[in-house]
Amino acid sequence: MLQLRSATCLYRSYWRSQGSIITNRTKKLYSTTADNSIEPIRGLETGVSASKLLLRSVSSVRNNLELKAQNVAEGETCKMNMCQAINDALRLVLTTDNTCVVFGEDVAFGGVFRCSVGLADEFGSERIFNTPLTEQGIAGFAIGMASMGHTAVAEIQFADYIYPAFDQLVNEASKFRYRSGNEFNAGGLTIRAPSSAVGHGGHYHSQSPESFFAHVPGLKVVIPRSAVQAKGLLLSAIRDPNPVVFFEPKILYRSTVEQVPVDDYTLPLTSAEIVKPGKDITVVGYGSQIYALENAIQMIERDMPGISCELIDLRTILPYDAETVEKSVNRTGRLVIAHEAPKIQGFAAELAAEIQERCFLRLECPIERVCGLSIPHPLVYEHFYMPCAVRVYEAIKRSLTY
Amino acid sequence: MFPGALNSEYSHELKFVSSVQSIPTYQVMDTDGKVLDVANEPQMTREEARKIYKNMLTLNAMDQILYEAQRQGRISFYMTSFGEEALLGSAAALDPKDMVFGQYREAGVLLQRGFTLTQFMNQCYSNELDLGKGRQMPIHYGSRELHFQTISSPLATQIPQAAGAAYAMRREGTKLCTICYFGEGAASEGDFHAGLNMAATLGCPVIYYCRNNGYAISTPAIEQYRGDGIASRGVGYGIDTIRVDGNDIWAIYAATKAARKIAVEQNKPVLIEAMTYRVSHHSTSDDSSAYRSKKEVEDWSKRDNPIARMRSWLENKGWWAKGEDAEITKSAKAEVLAAFAAAEKLKRPAIKHLFEDVYDKIPPSLEREKAEIEELVKKYPDYYRVNDFARS
Numbered sequence: 001m002l003q004l005r006s007a008t009c010l011y012r013s014y015w016r017s018q019g020s021i022i023t024n025r026t027k028k029l030y031s032t033t034a035d036n037s038i039e040p041i042r043g044l045e046t047g048v049s050a051s052k053l054l055l056r057s058v059s060s061v062r063n064n065l066e067l068k069a070q071n072v073a074e075g076e077t078c079k080m081n082m083c084q085a086i087n088d089a090l091r092l093v094l095t096t097d098n099t100c101v102v103f104g105e106d107v108a109f110g111g112v113f114r115c116s117v118g119l120a121d122e123f124g125s126e127r128i129f130n131t132p133l134t135e136q137g138i139a140g141f142a143i144g145m146a147s148m149g150h151t152a153v154a155e156i157q158f159a160d161y162i163y164p165a166f167d168q169l170v171n172e173a174s175k176f177r178y179r180s181g182n183e184f185n186a187g188g189l190t191i192r193a194p195s196s197a198v199g200h201g202g203h204y205h206s207q208s209p210e211s212f213f214a215h216v217p218g219l220k221v222v223i224p225r226s227a228v229q230a231k232g233l234l235l236s237a238i239r240d241p242n243p244v245v246f247f248e249p250k251i252l253y254r255s256t257v258e259q260v261p262v263d264d265y266t267l268p269l270t271s272a273e274i275v276k277p278g279k280d281i282t283v284v285g286y287g288s289q290i291y292a293l294e295n296a297i298q299m300i301e302r303d304m305p306g307i308s309c310e311l312i313d314l315r316t317i318l319p320y321d322a323e324t325v326e327k328s329v330n331r332t333g334r335l336v337i338a339h340e341a342p343k344i345q346g347f348a349a350e351l352a353a354e355i356q357e358r359c360f361l362r363l364e365c366p367i368e369r370v371c372g373l374s375i376p377h378p379l380v381y382e383h384f385y386m387p388c389a390v391r392v393y394e395a396i397k398r399s400l401t402y
Numbered sequence: 403m404f405p406g407a408l409n410s411e412y413s414h415e416l417k418f419v420s421s422v423q424s425i426p427t428y429q430v431m432d433t434d435g436k437v438l439d440v441a442n443e444p445q446m447t448r449e450e451a452r453k454i455y456k457n458m459l460t461l462n463a464m465d466q467i468l469y470e471a472q473r474q475g476r477i478s479f480y481m482t483s484f485g486e487e488a489l490l491g492s493a494a495a496l497d498p499k500d501m502v503f504g505q506y507r508e509a510g511v512l513l514q515r516g517f518t519l520t521q522f523m524n525q526c527y528s529n530e531l532d533l534g535k536g537r538q539m540p541i542h543y544g545s546r547e548l549h550f551q552t553i554s555s556p557l558a559t560q561i562p563q564a565a566g567a568a569y570a571m572r573r574e575g576t577k578l579c580t581i582c583y584f585g586e587g588a589a590s591e592g593d594f595h596a597g598l599n600m601a602a603t604l605g606c607p608v609i610y611y612c613r614n615n616g617y618a619i620s621t622p623a624i625e626q627y628r629g630d631g632i633a634s635r636g637v638g639y640g641i642d643t644i645r646v647d648g649n650d651i652w653a654i655y656a657a658t659k660a661a662r663k664i665a666v667e668q669n670k671p672v673l674i675e676a677m678t679y680r681v682s683h684h685s686t687s688d689d690s691s692a693y694r695s696k697k698e699v700e701d702w703s704k705r706d707n708p709i710a711r712m713r714s715w716l717e718n719k720g721w722w723a724k725g726e727d728a729e730i731t732k733s734a735k736a737e738v739l740a741a742f743a744a745a746e747k748l749k750r751p752a753i754k755h756l757f758e759d760v761y762d763k764i765p766p767s768l769e770r771e772k773a774e775i776e777e778l779v780k781k782y783p784d785y786y787r788v789n790d791f792a793r794s
Contacts, residue, residue: 099570101569126573131603132599134595134596134600136562137593139562140565141566144564147551147566148501152566167556167559168559168562168593172554172556175554176552177760177761178759179537179554180533180544180552181533181544182758183533183534183552184544184546184551217760220761270765319765319766319768322767
């Protein structure tokens with residue numbers, strides 16, 4: 001299977017390219033047909049590097065309610081990016097659970113994204129090992145280990161290459177407990193896979209396949225948005241007694257640097273998080289999309305004074321937390337859902353339908369979905385494909401002015 | 403030399419490797435039950451041997467009755483083991499704690515391990531005592547107690563799983579292994595390739611046991627592959643491999659015993675290809691006369707029948723009296739019929755089991771669906787035939 005030679009450099013050049021848009025250095029107009037409207041992004045510091053959601057300071061960790069509830073907010077923290085936070089979570093679970101093994105393609109030397117760096121030296125080649133290049137084999141092998149009560153943390157190098165393992169995950173892992181009447185289960189299984197757009201990943205280093213798996217009872221599907229989230233959610237995923245597919249937005253691996261509690265902590269699965277409270281409209285997303293939503297909200301609140309938007313990070317795609325979204329929409333009456341995956345049959349369709357059922361009398365306008373276009377993830381056109389801050393901004397405006 | 407093939411040497415002859423000598427088929431006794439090389443005489447007590455043979459007869463009796471039961475519409479589906487009863491020999495060679503992964507035509511292994519006729523019937527009837535809670539089609543057996551992983555329909559998925567389970571067993575240091583059964587048709591799936599390659603590279607104590615019975619439903623082996631069966635592939639993966647006469651229970655027994663020793667002592671996979679003939683129809687949904695002659699099937703079952711061979715061996719030893727067969731078959735049939743009648747009378751599992759075990763706990767979204775169905779069941783109890791189901 002094709003793999004980029006230097007996957008680790010993908011995001012660097014992406015953020016460089018984003019930087020030129022962000023800082024708006026050029027005054028040149030690219031189109032003679034452009035009208036005189038001011039581009040909403042102008043003057044705004046955008047992207048992950050400017051995010052106010054990240055826990056960059058120790059005091060922001062101290063104030064985080066979920067970390068307080070876990071009794072780790074007051075403890076020691078360490079500056080980590082998402083790769084390091086994942087590495088830290090793996091090290092913790094390997095230390096506390098002797099049945100835990102970590103394997104996949106190229107994980108032994110540290111992984112193409114450096115998430116398993118140092119683990120083989122520390123825990124030995126019996127516990128951290130390379131497999132042959134076979135995704136269906138990796139998933140099947142992991143299921144077999146889990147069926148013996150062991151903890152198997154398997155890596156699929158890119159989410160784009162998880163499809164050869166689809167049969168093992170959909171027909172086997174998800175149904176293992178149910179079909180056997182709980183005689184056997186594959187609960188010890190966690191599949192990690194880097195996902196989502198990265199600037200120039202093209203068709204096969206950019207995909208967001210979560211909705212394929214969101215249609216499979218028996219699986220859990222989890223996507224973190226930052227280093228702190230990644231550690232807490234990954235520890236939950238690995239310890240959860242159900243098979244979990246854990247998609248890591250690869251663009252966030254280096255860019256989401258936070259003060260991460262050094263202690264062991266878990267963040268709850270099937271629990272959305274209100275990352276910014278608001279009263280007029282609910283905006284829902286997950287993974288790297290959260291940062292585009294953050295920017296869109298900033299633009300709206302700047303351009304429509306008095307309006308406040310509520311931002312919800314879904315975090316778990318299956319089984320998902322409909323209650324938190326329902327409560328929010330019952331207050332705001334408006335809902336915009338965004339994800340990078342193509343719109344057609346994407347997860348937003350499920351959430352929109354569910355919220356429409358639950359909140360019919362409270363909805364003030366149609367539910368908006370801002371998603372990837374229904375095309376293969378394009379290379380040079382990625383900027384048009386993405387459910388970027390501008391598209392979300394327009395959708396929020398449409399909803400508010402409906 | 404090159405890192406990809408360390409033992410290769412240069413050659414100056416332009417020559418493609420096309421065929422190697424066919425792998426021989428290991429046999430202990432001939433079709434008359436005569437051990438051909440006294441050194442191969444199985445080390446088996448009279449009682450052990452008689453028990454195995456009785457299980458072969460019981461399996462046969464159960465298959466006949468359940469096949470008929472499906473024909474009468476009393477169970478929805480069935481698959482028999484006719485012609486492949488010697489597979490029991492592999493079960494007899496294992497430690498009872500070795501983990502079994504099967505395909506679907508391995509009921510004999512369960513029988514040899516002590517799965518009761520009642521348990522077989524409960525599963526086929528999907529009744530309230532079925533360990534699987536009535537969720538899977540008949541013959542999808544499983545038992546944690548007997549270290550037999552629950553059967554699933556998708557072919558070959560168990561092959562890489564067995565490698566993973568074996569790796570876990572190796573880490574536990576219990577000196578146990580995994581055995582994984584599959585047909586020659588399933589060996590064409592990608593999971594066969596994945597599983598054998600992983601088992602070899604990762605050093606997994608697993609015995610891969612291929613039942614090469616000549617057919618995958620209607621597809622003859624000649625349309626399934628062009629190499630020397632499945633065994634020749636094992637060598638390609640760097641796996642110790644043997645081909646055995648799958649109608650010769652002692653050849654199977656000896657090969658499995660030796661394979662187990664290699665797997666457990668050397669942490670290596672082993673491949674056994676057992677050559678046999680599927681006397682059965684593929685399943686109760688299949689009439690095999692549509693693609694092979696009845697005469698071919700009759701000839702096979704007469705000329706080379708694993709049960710007859712075992713009986714001849716027992717008789718040669720003076721361990722089995724003429725006429726004992728009829729007696730055993732009769733009592734096995736009576737036992738099957740009694741279990742069958744009891745299973746048929748039981749209710750289906752409680753409706754609540756419909757929603758359990760999807761996850762370890764029922765998630766809120768599923769609780770809502772559960773409430774919806776429960777309300778409907780209360781409202782329309784006749785439509786949902788609630789009295790067919792156990793109460794709690």
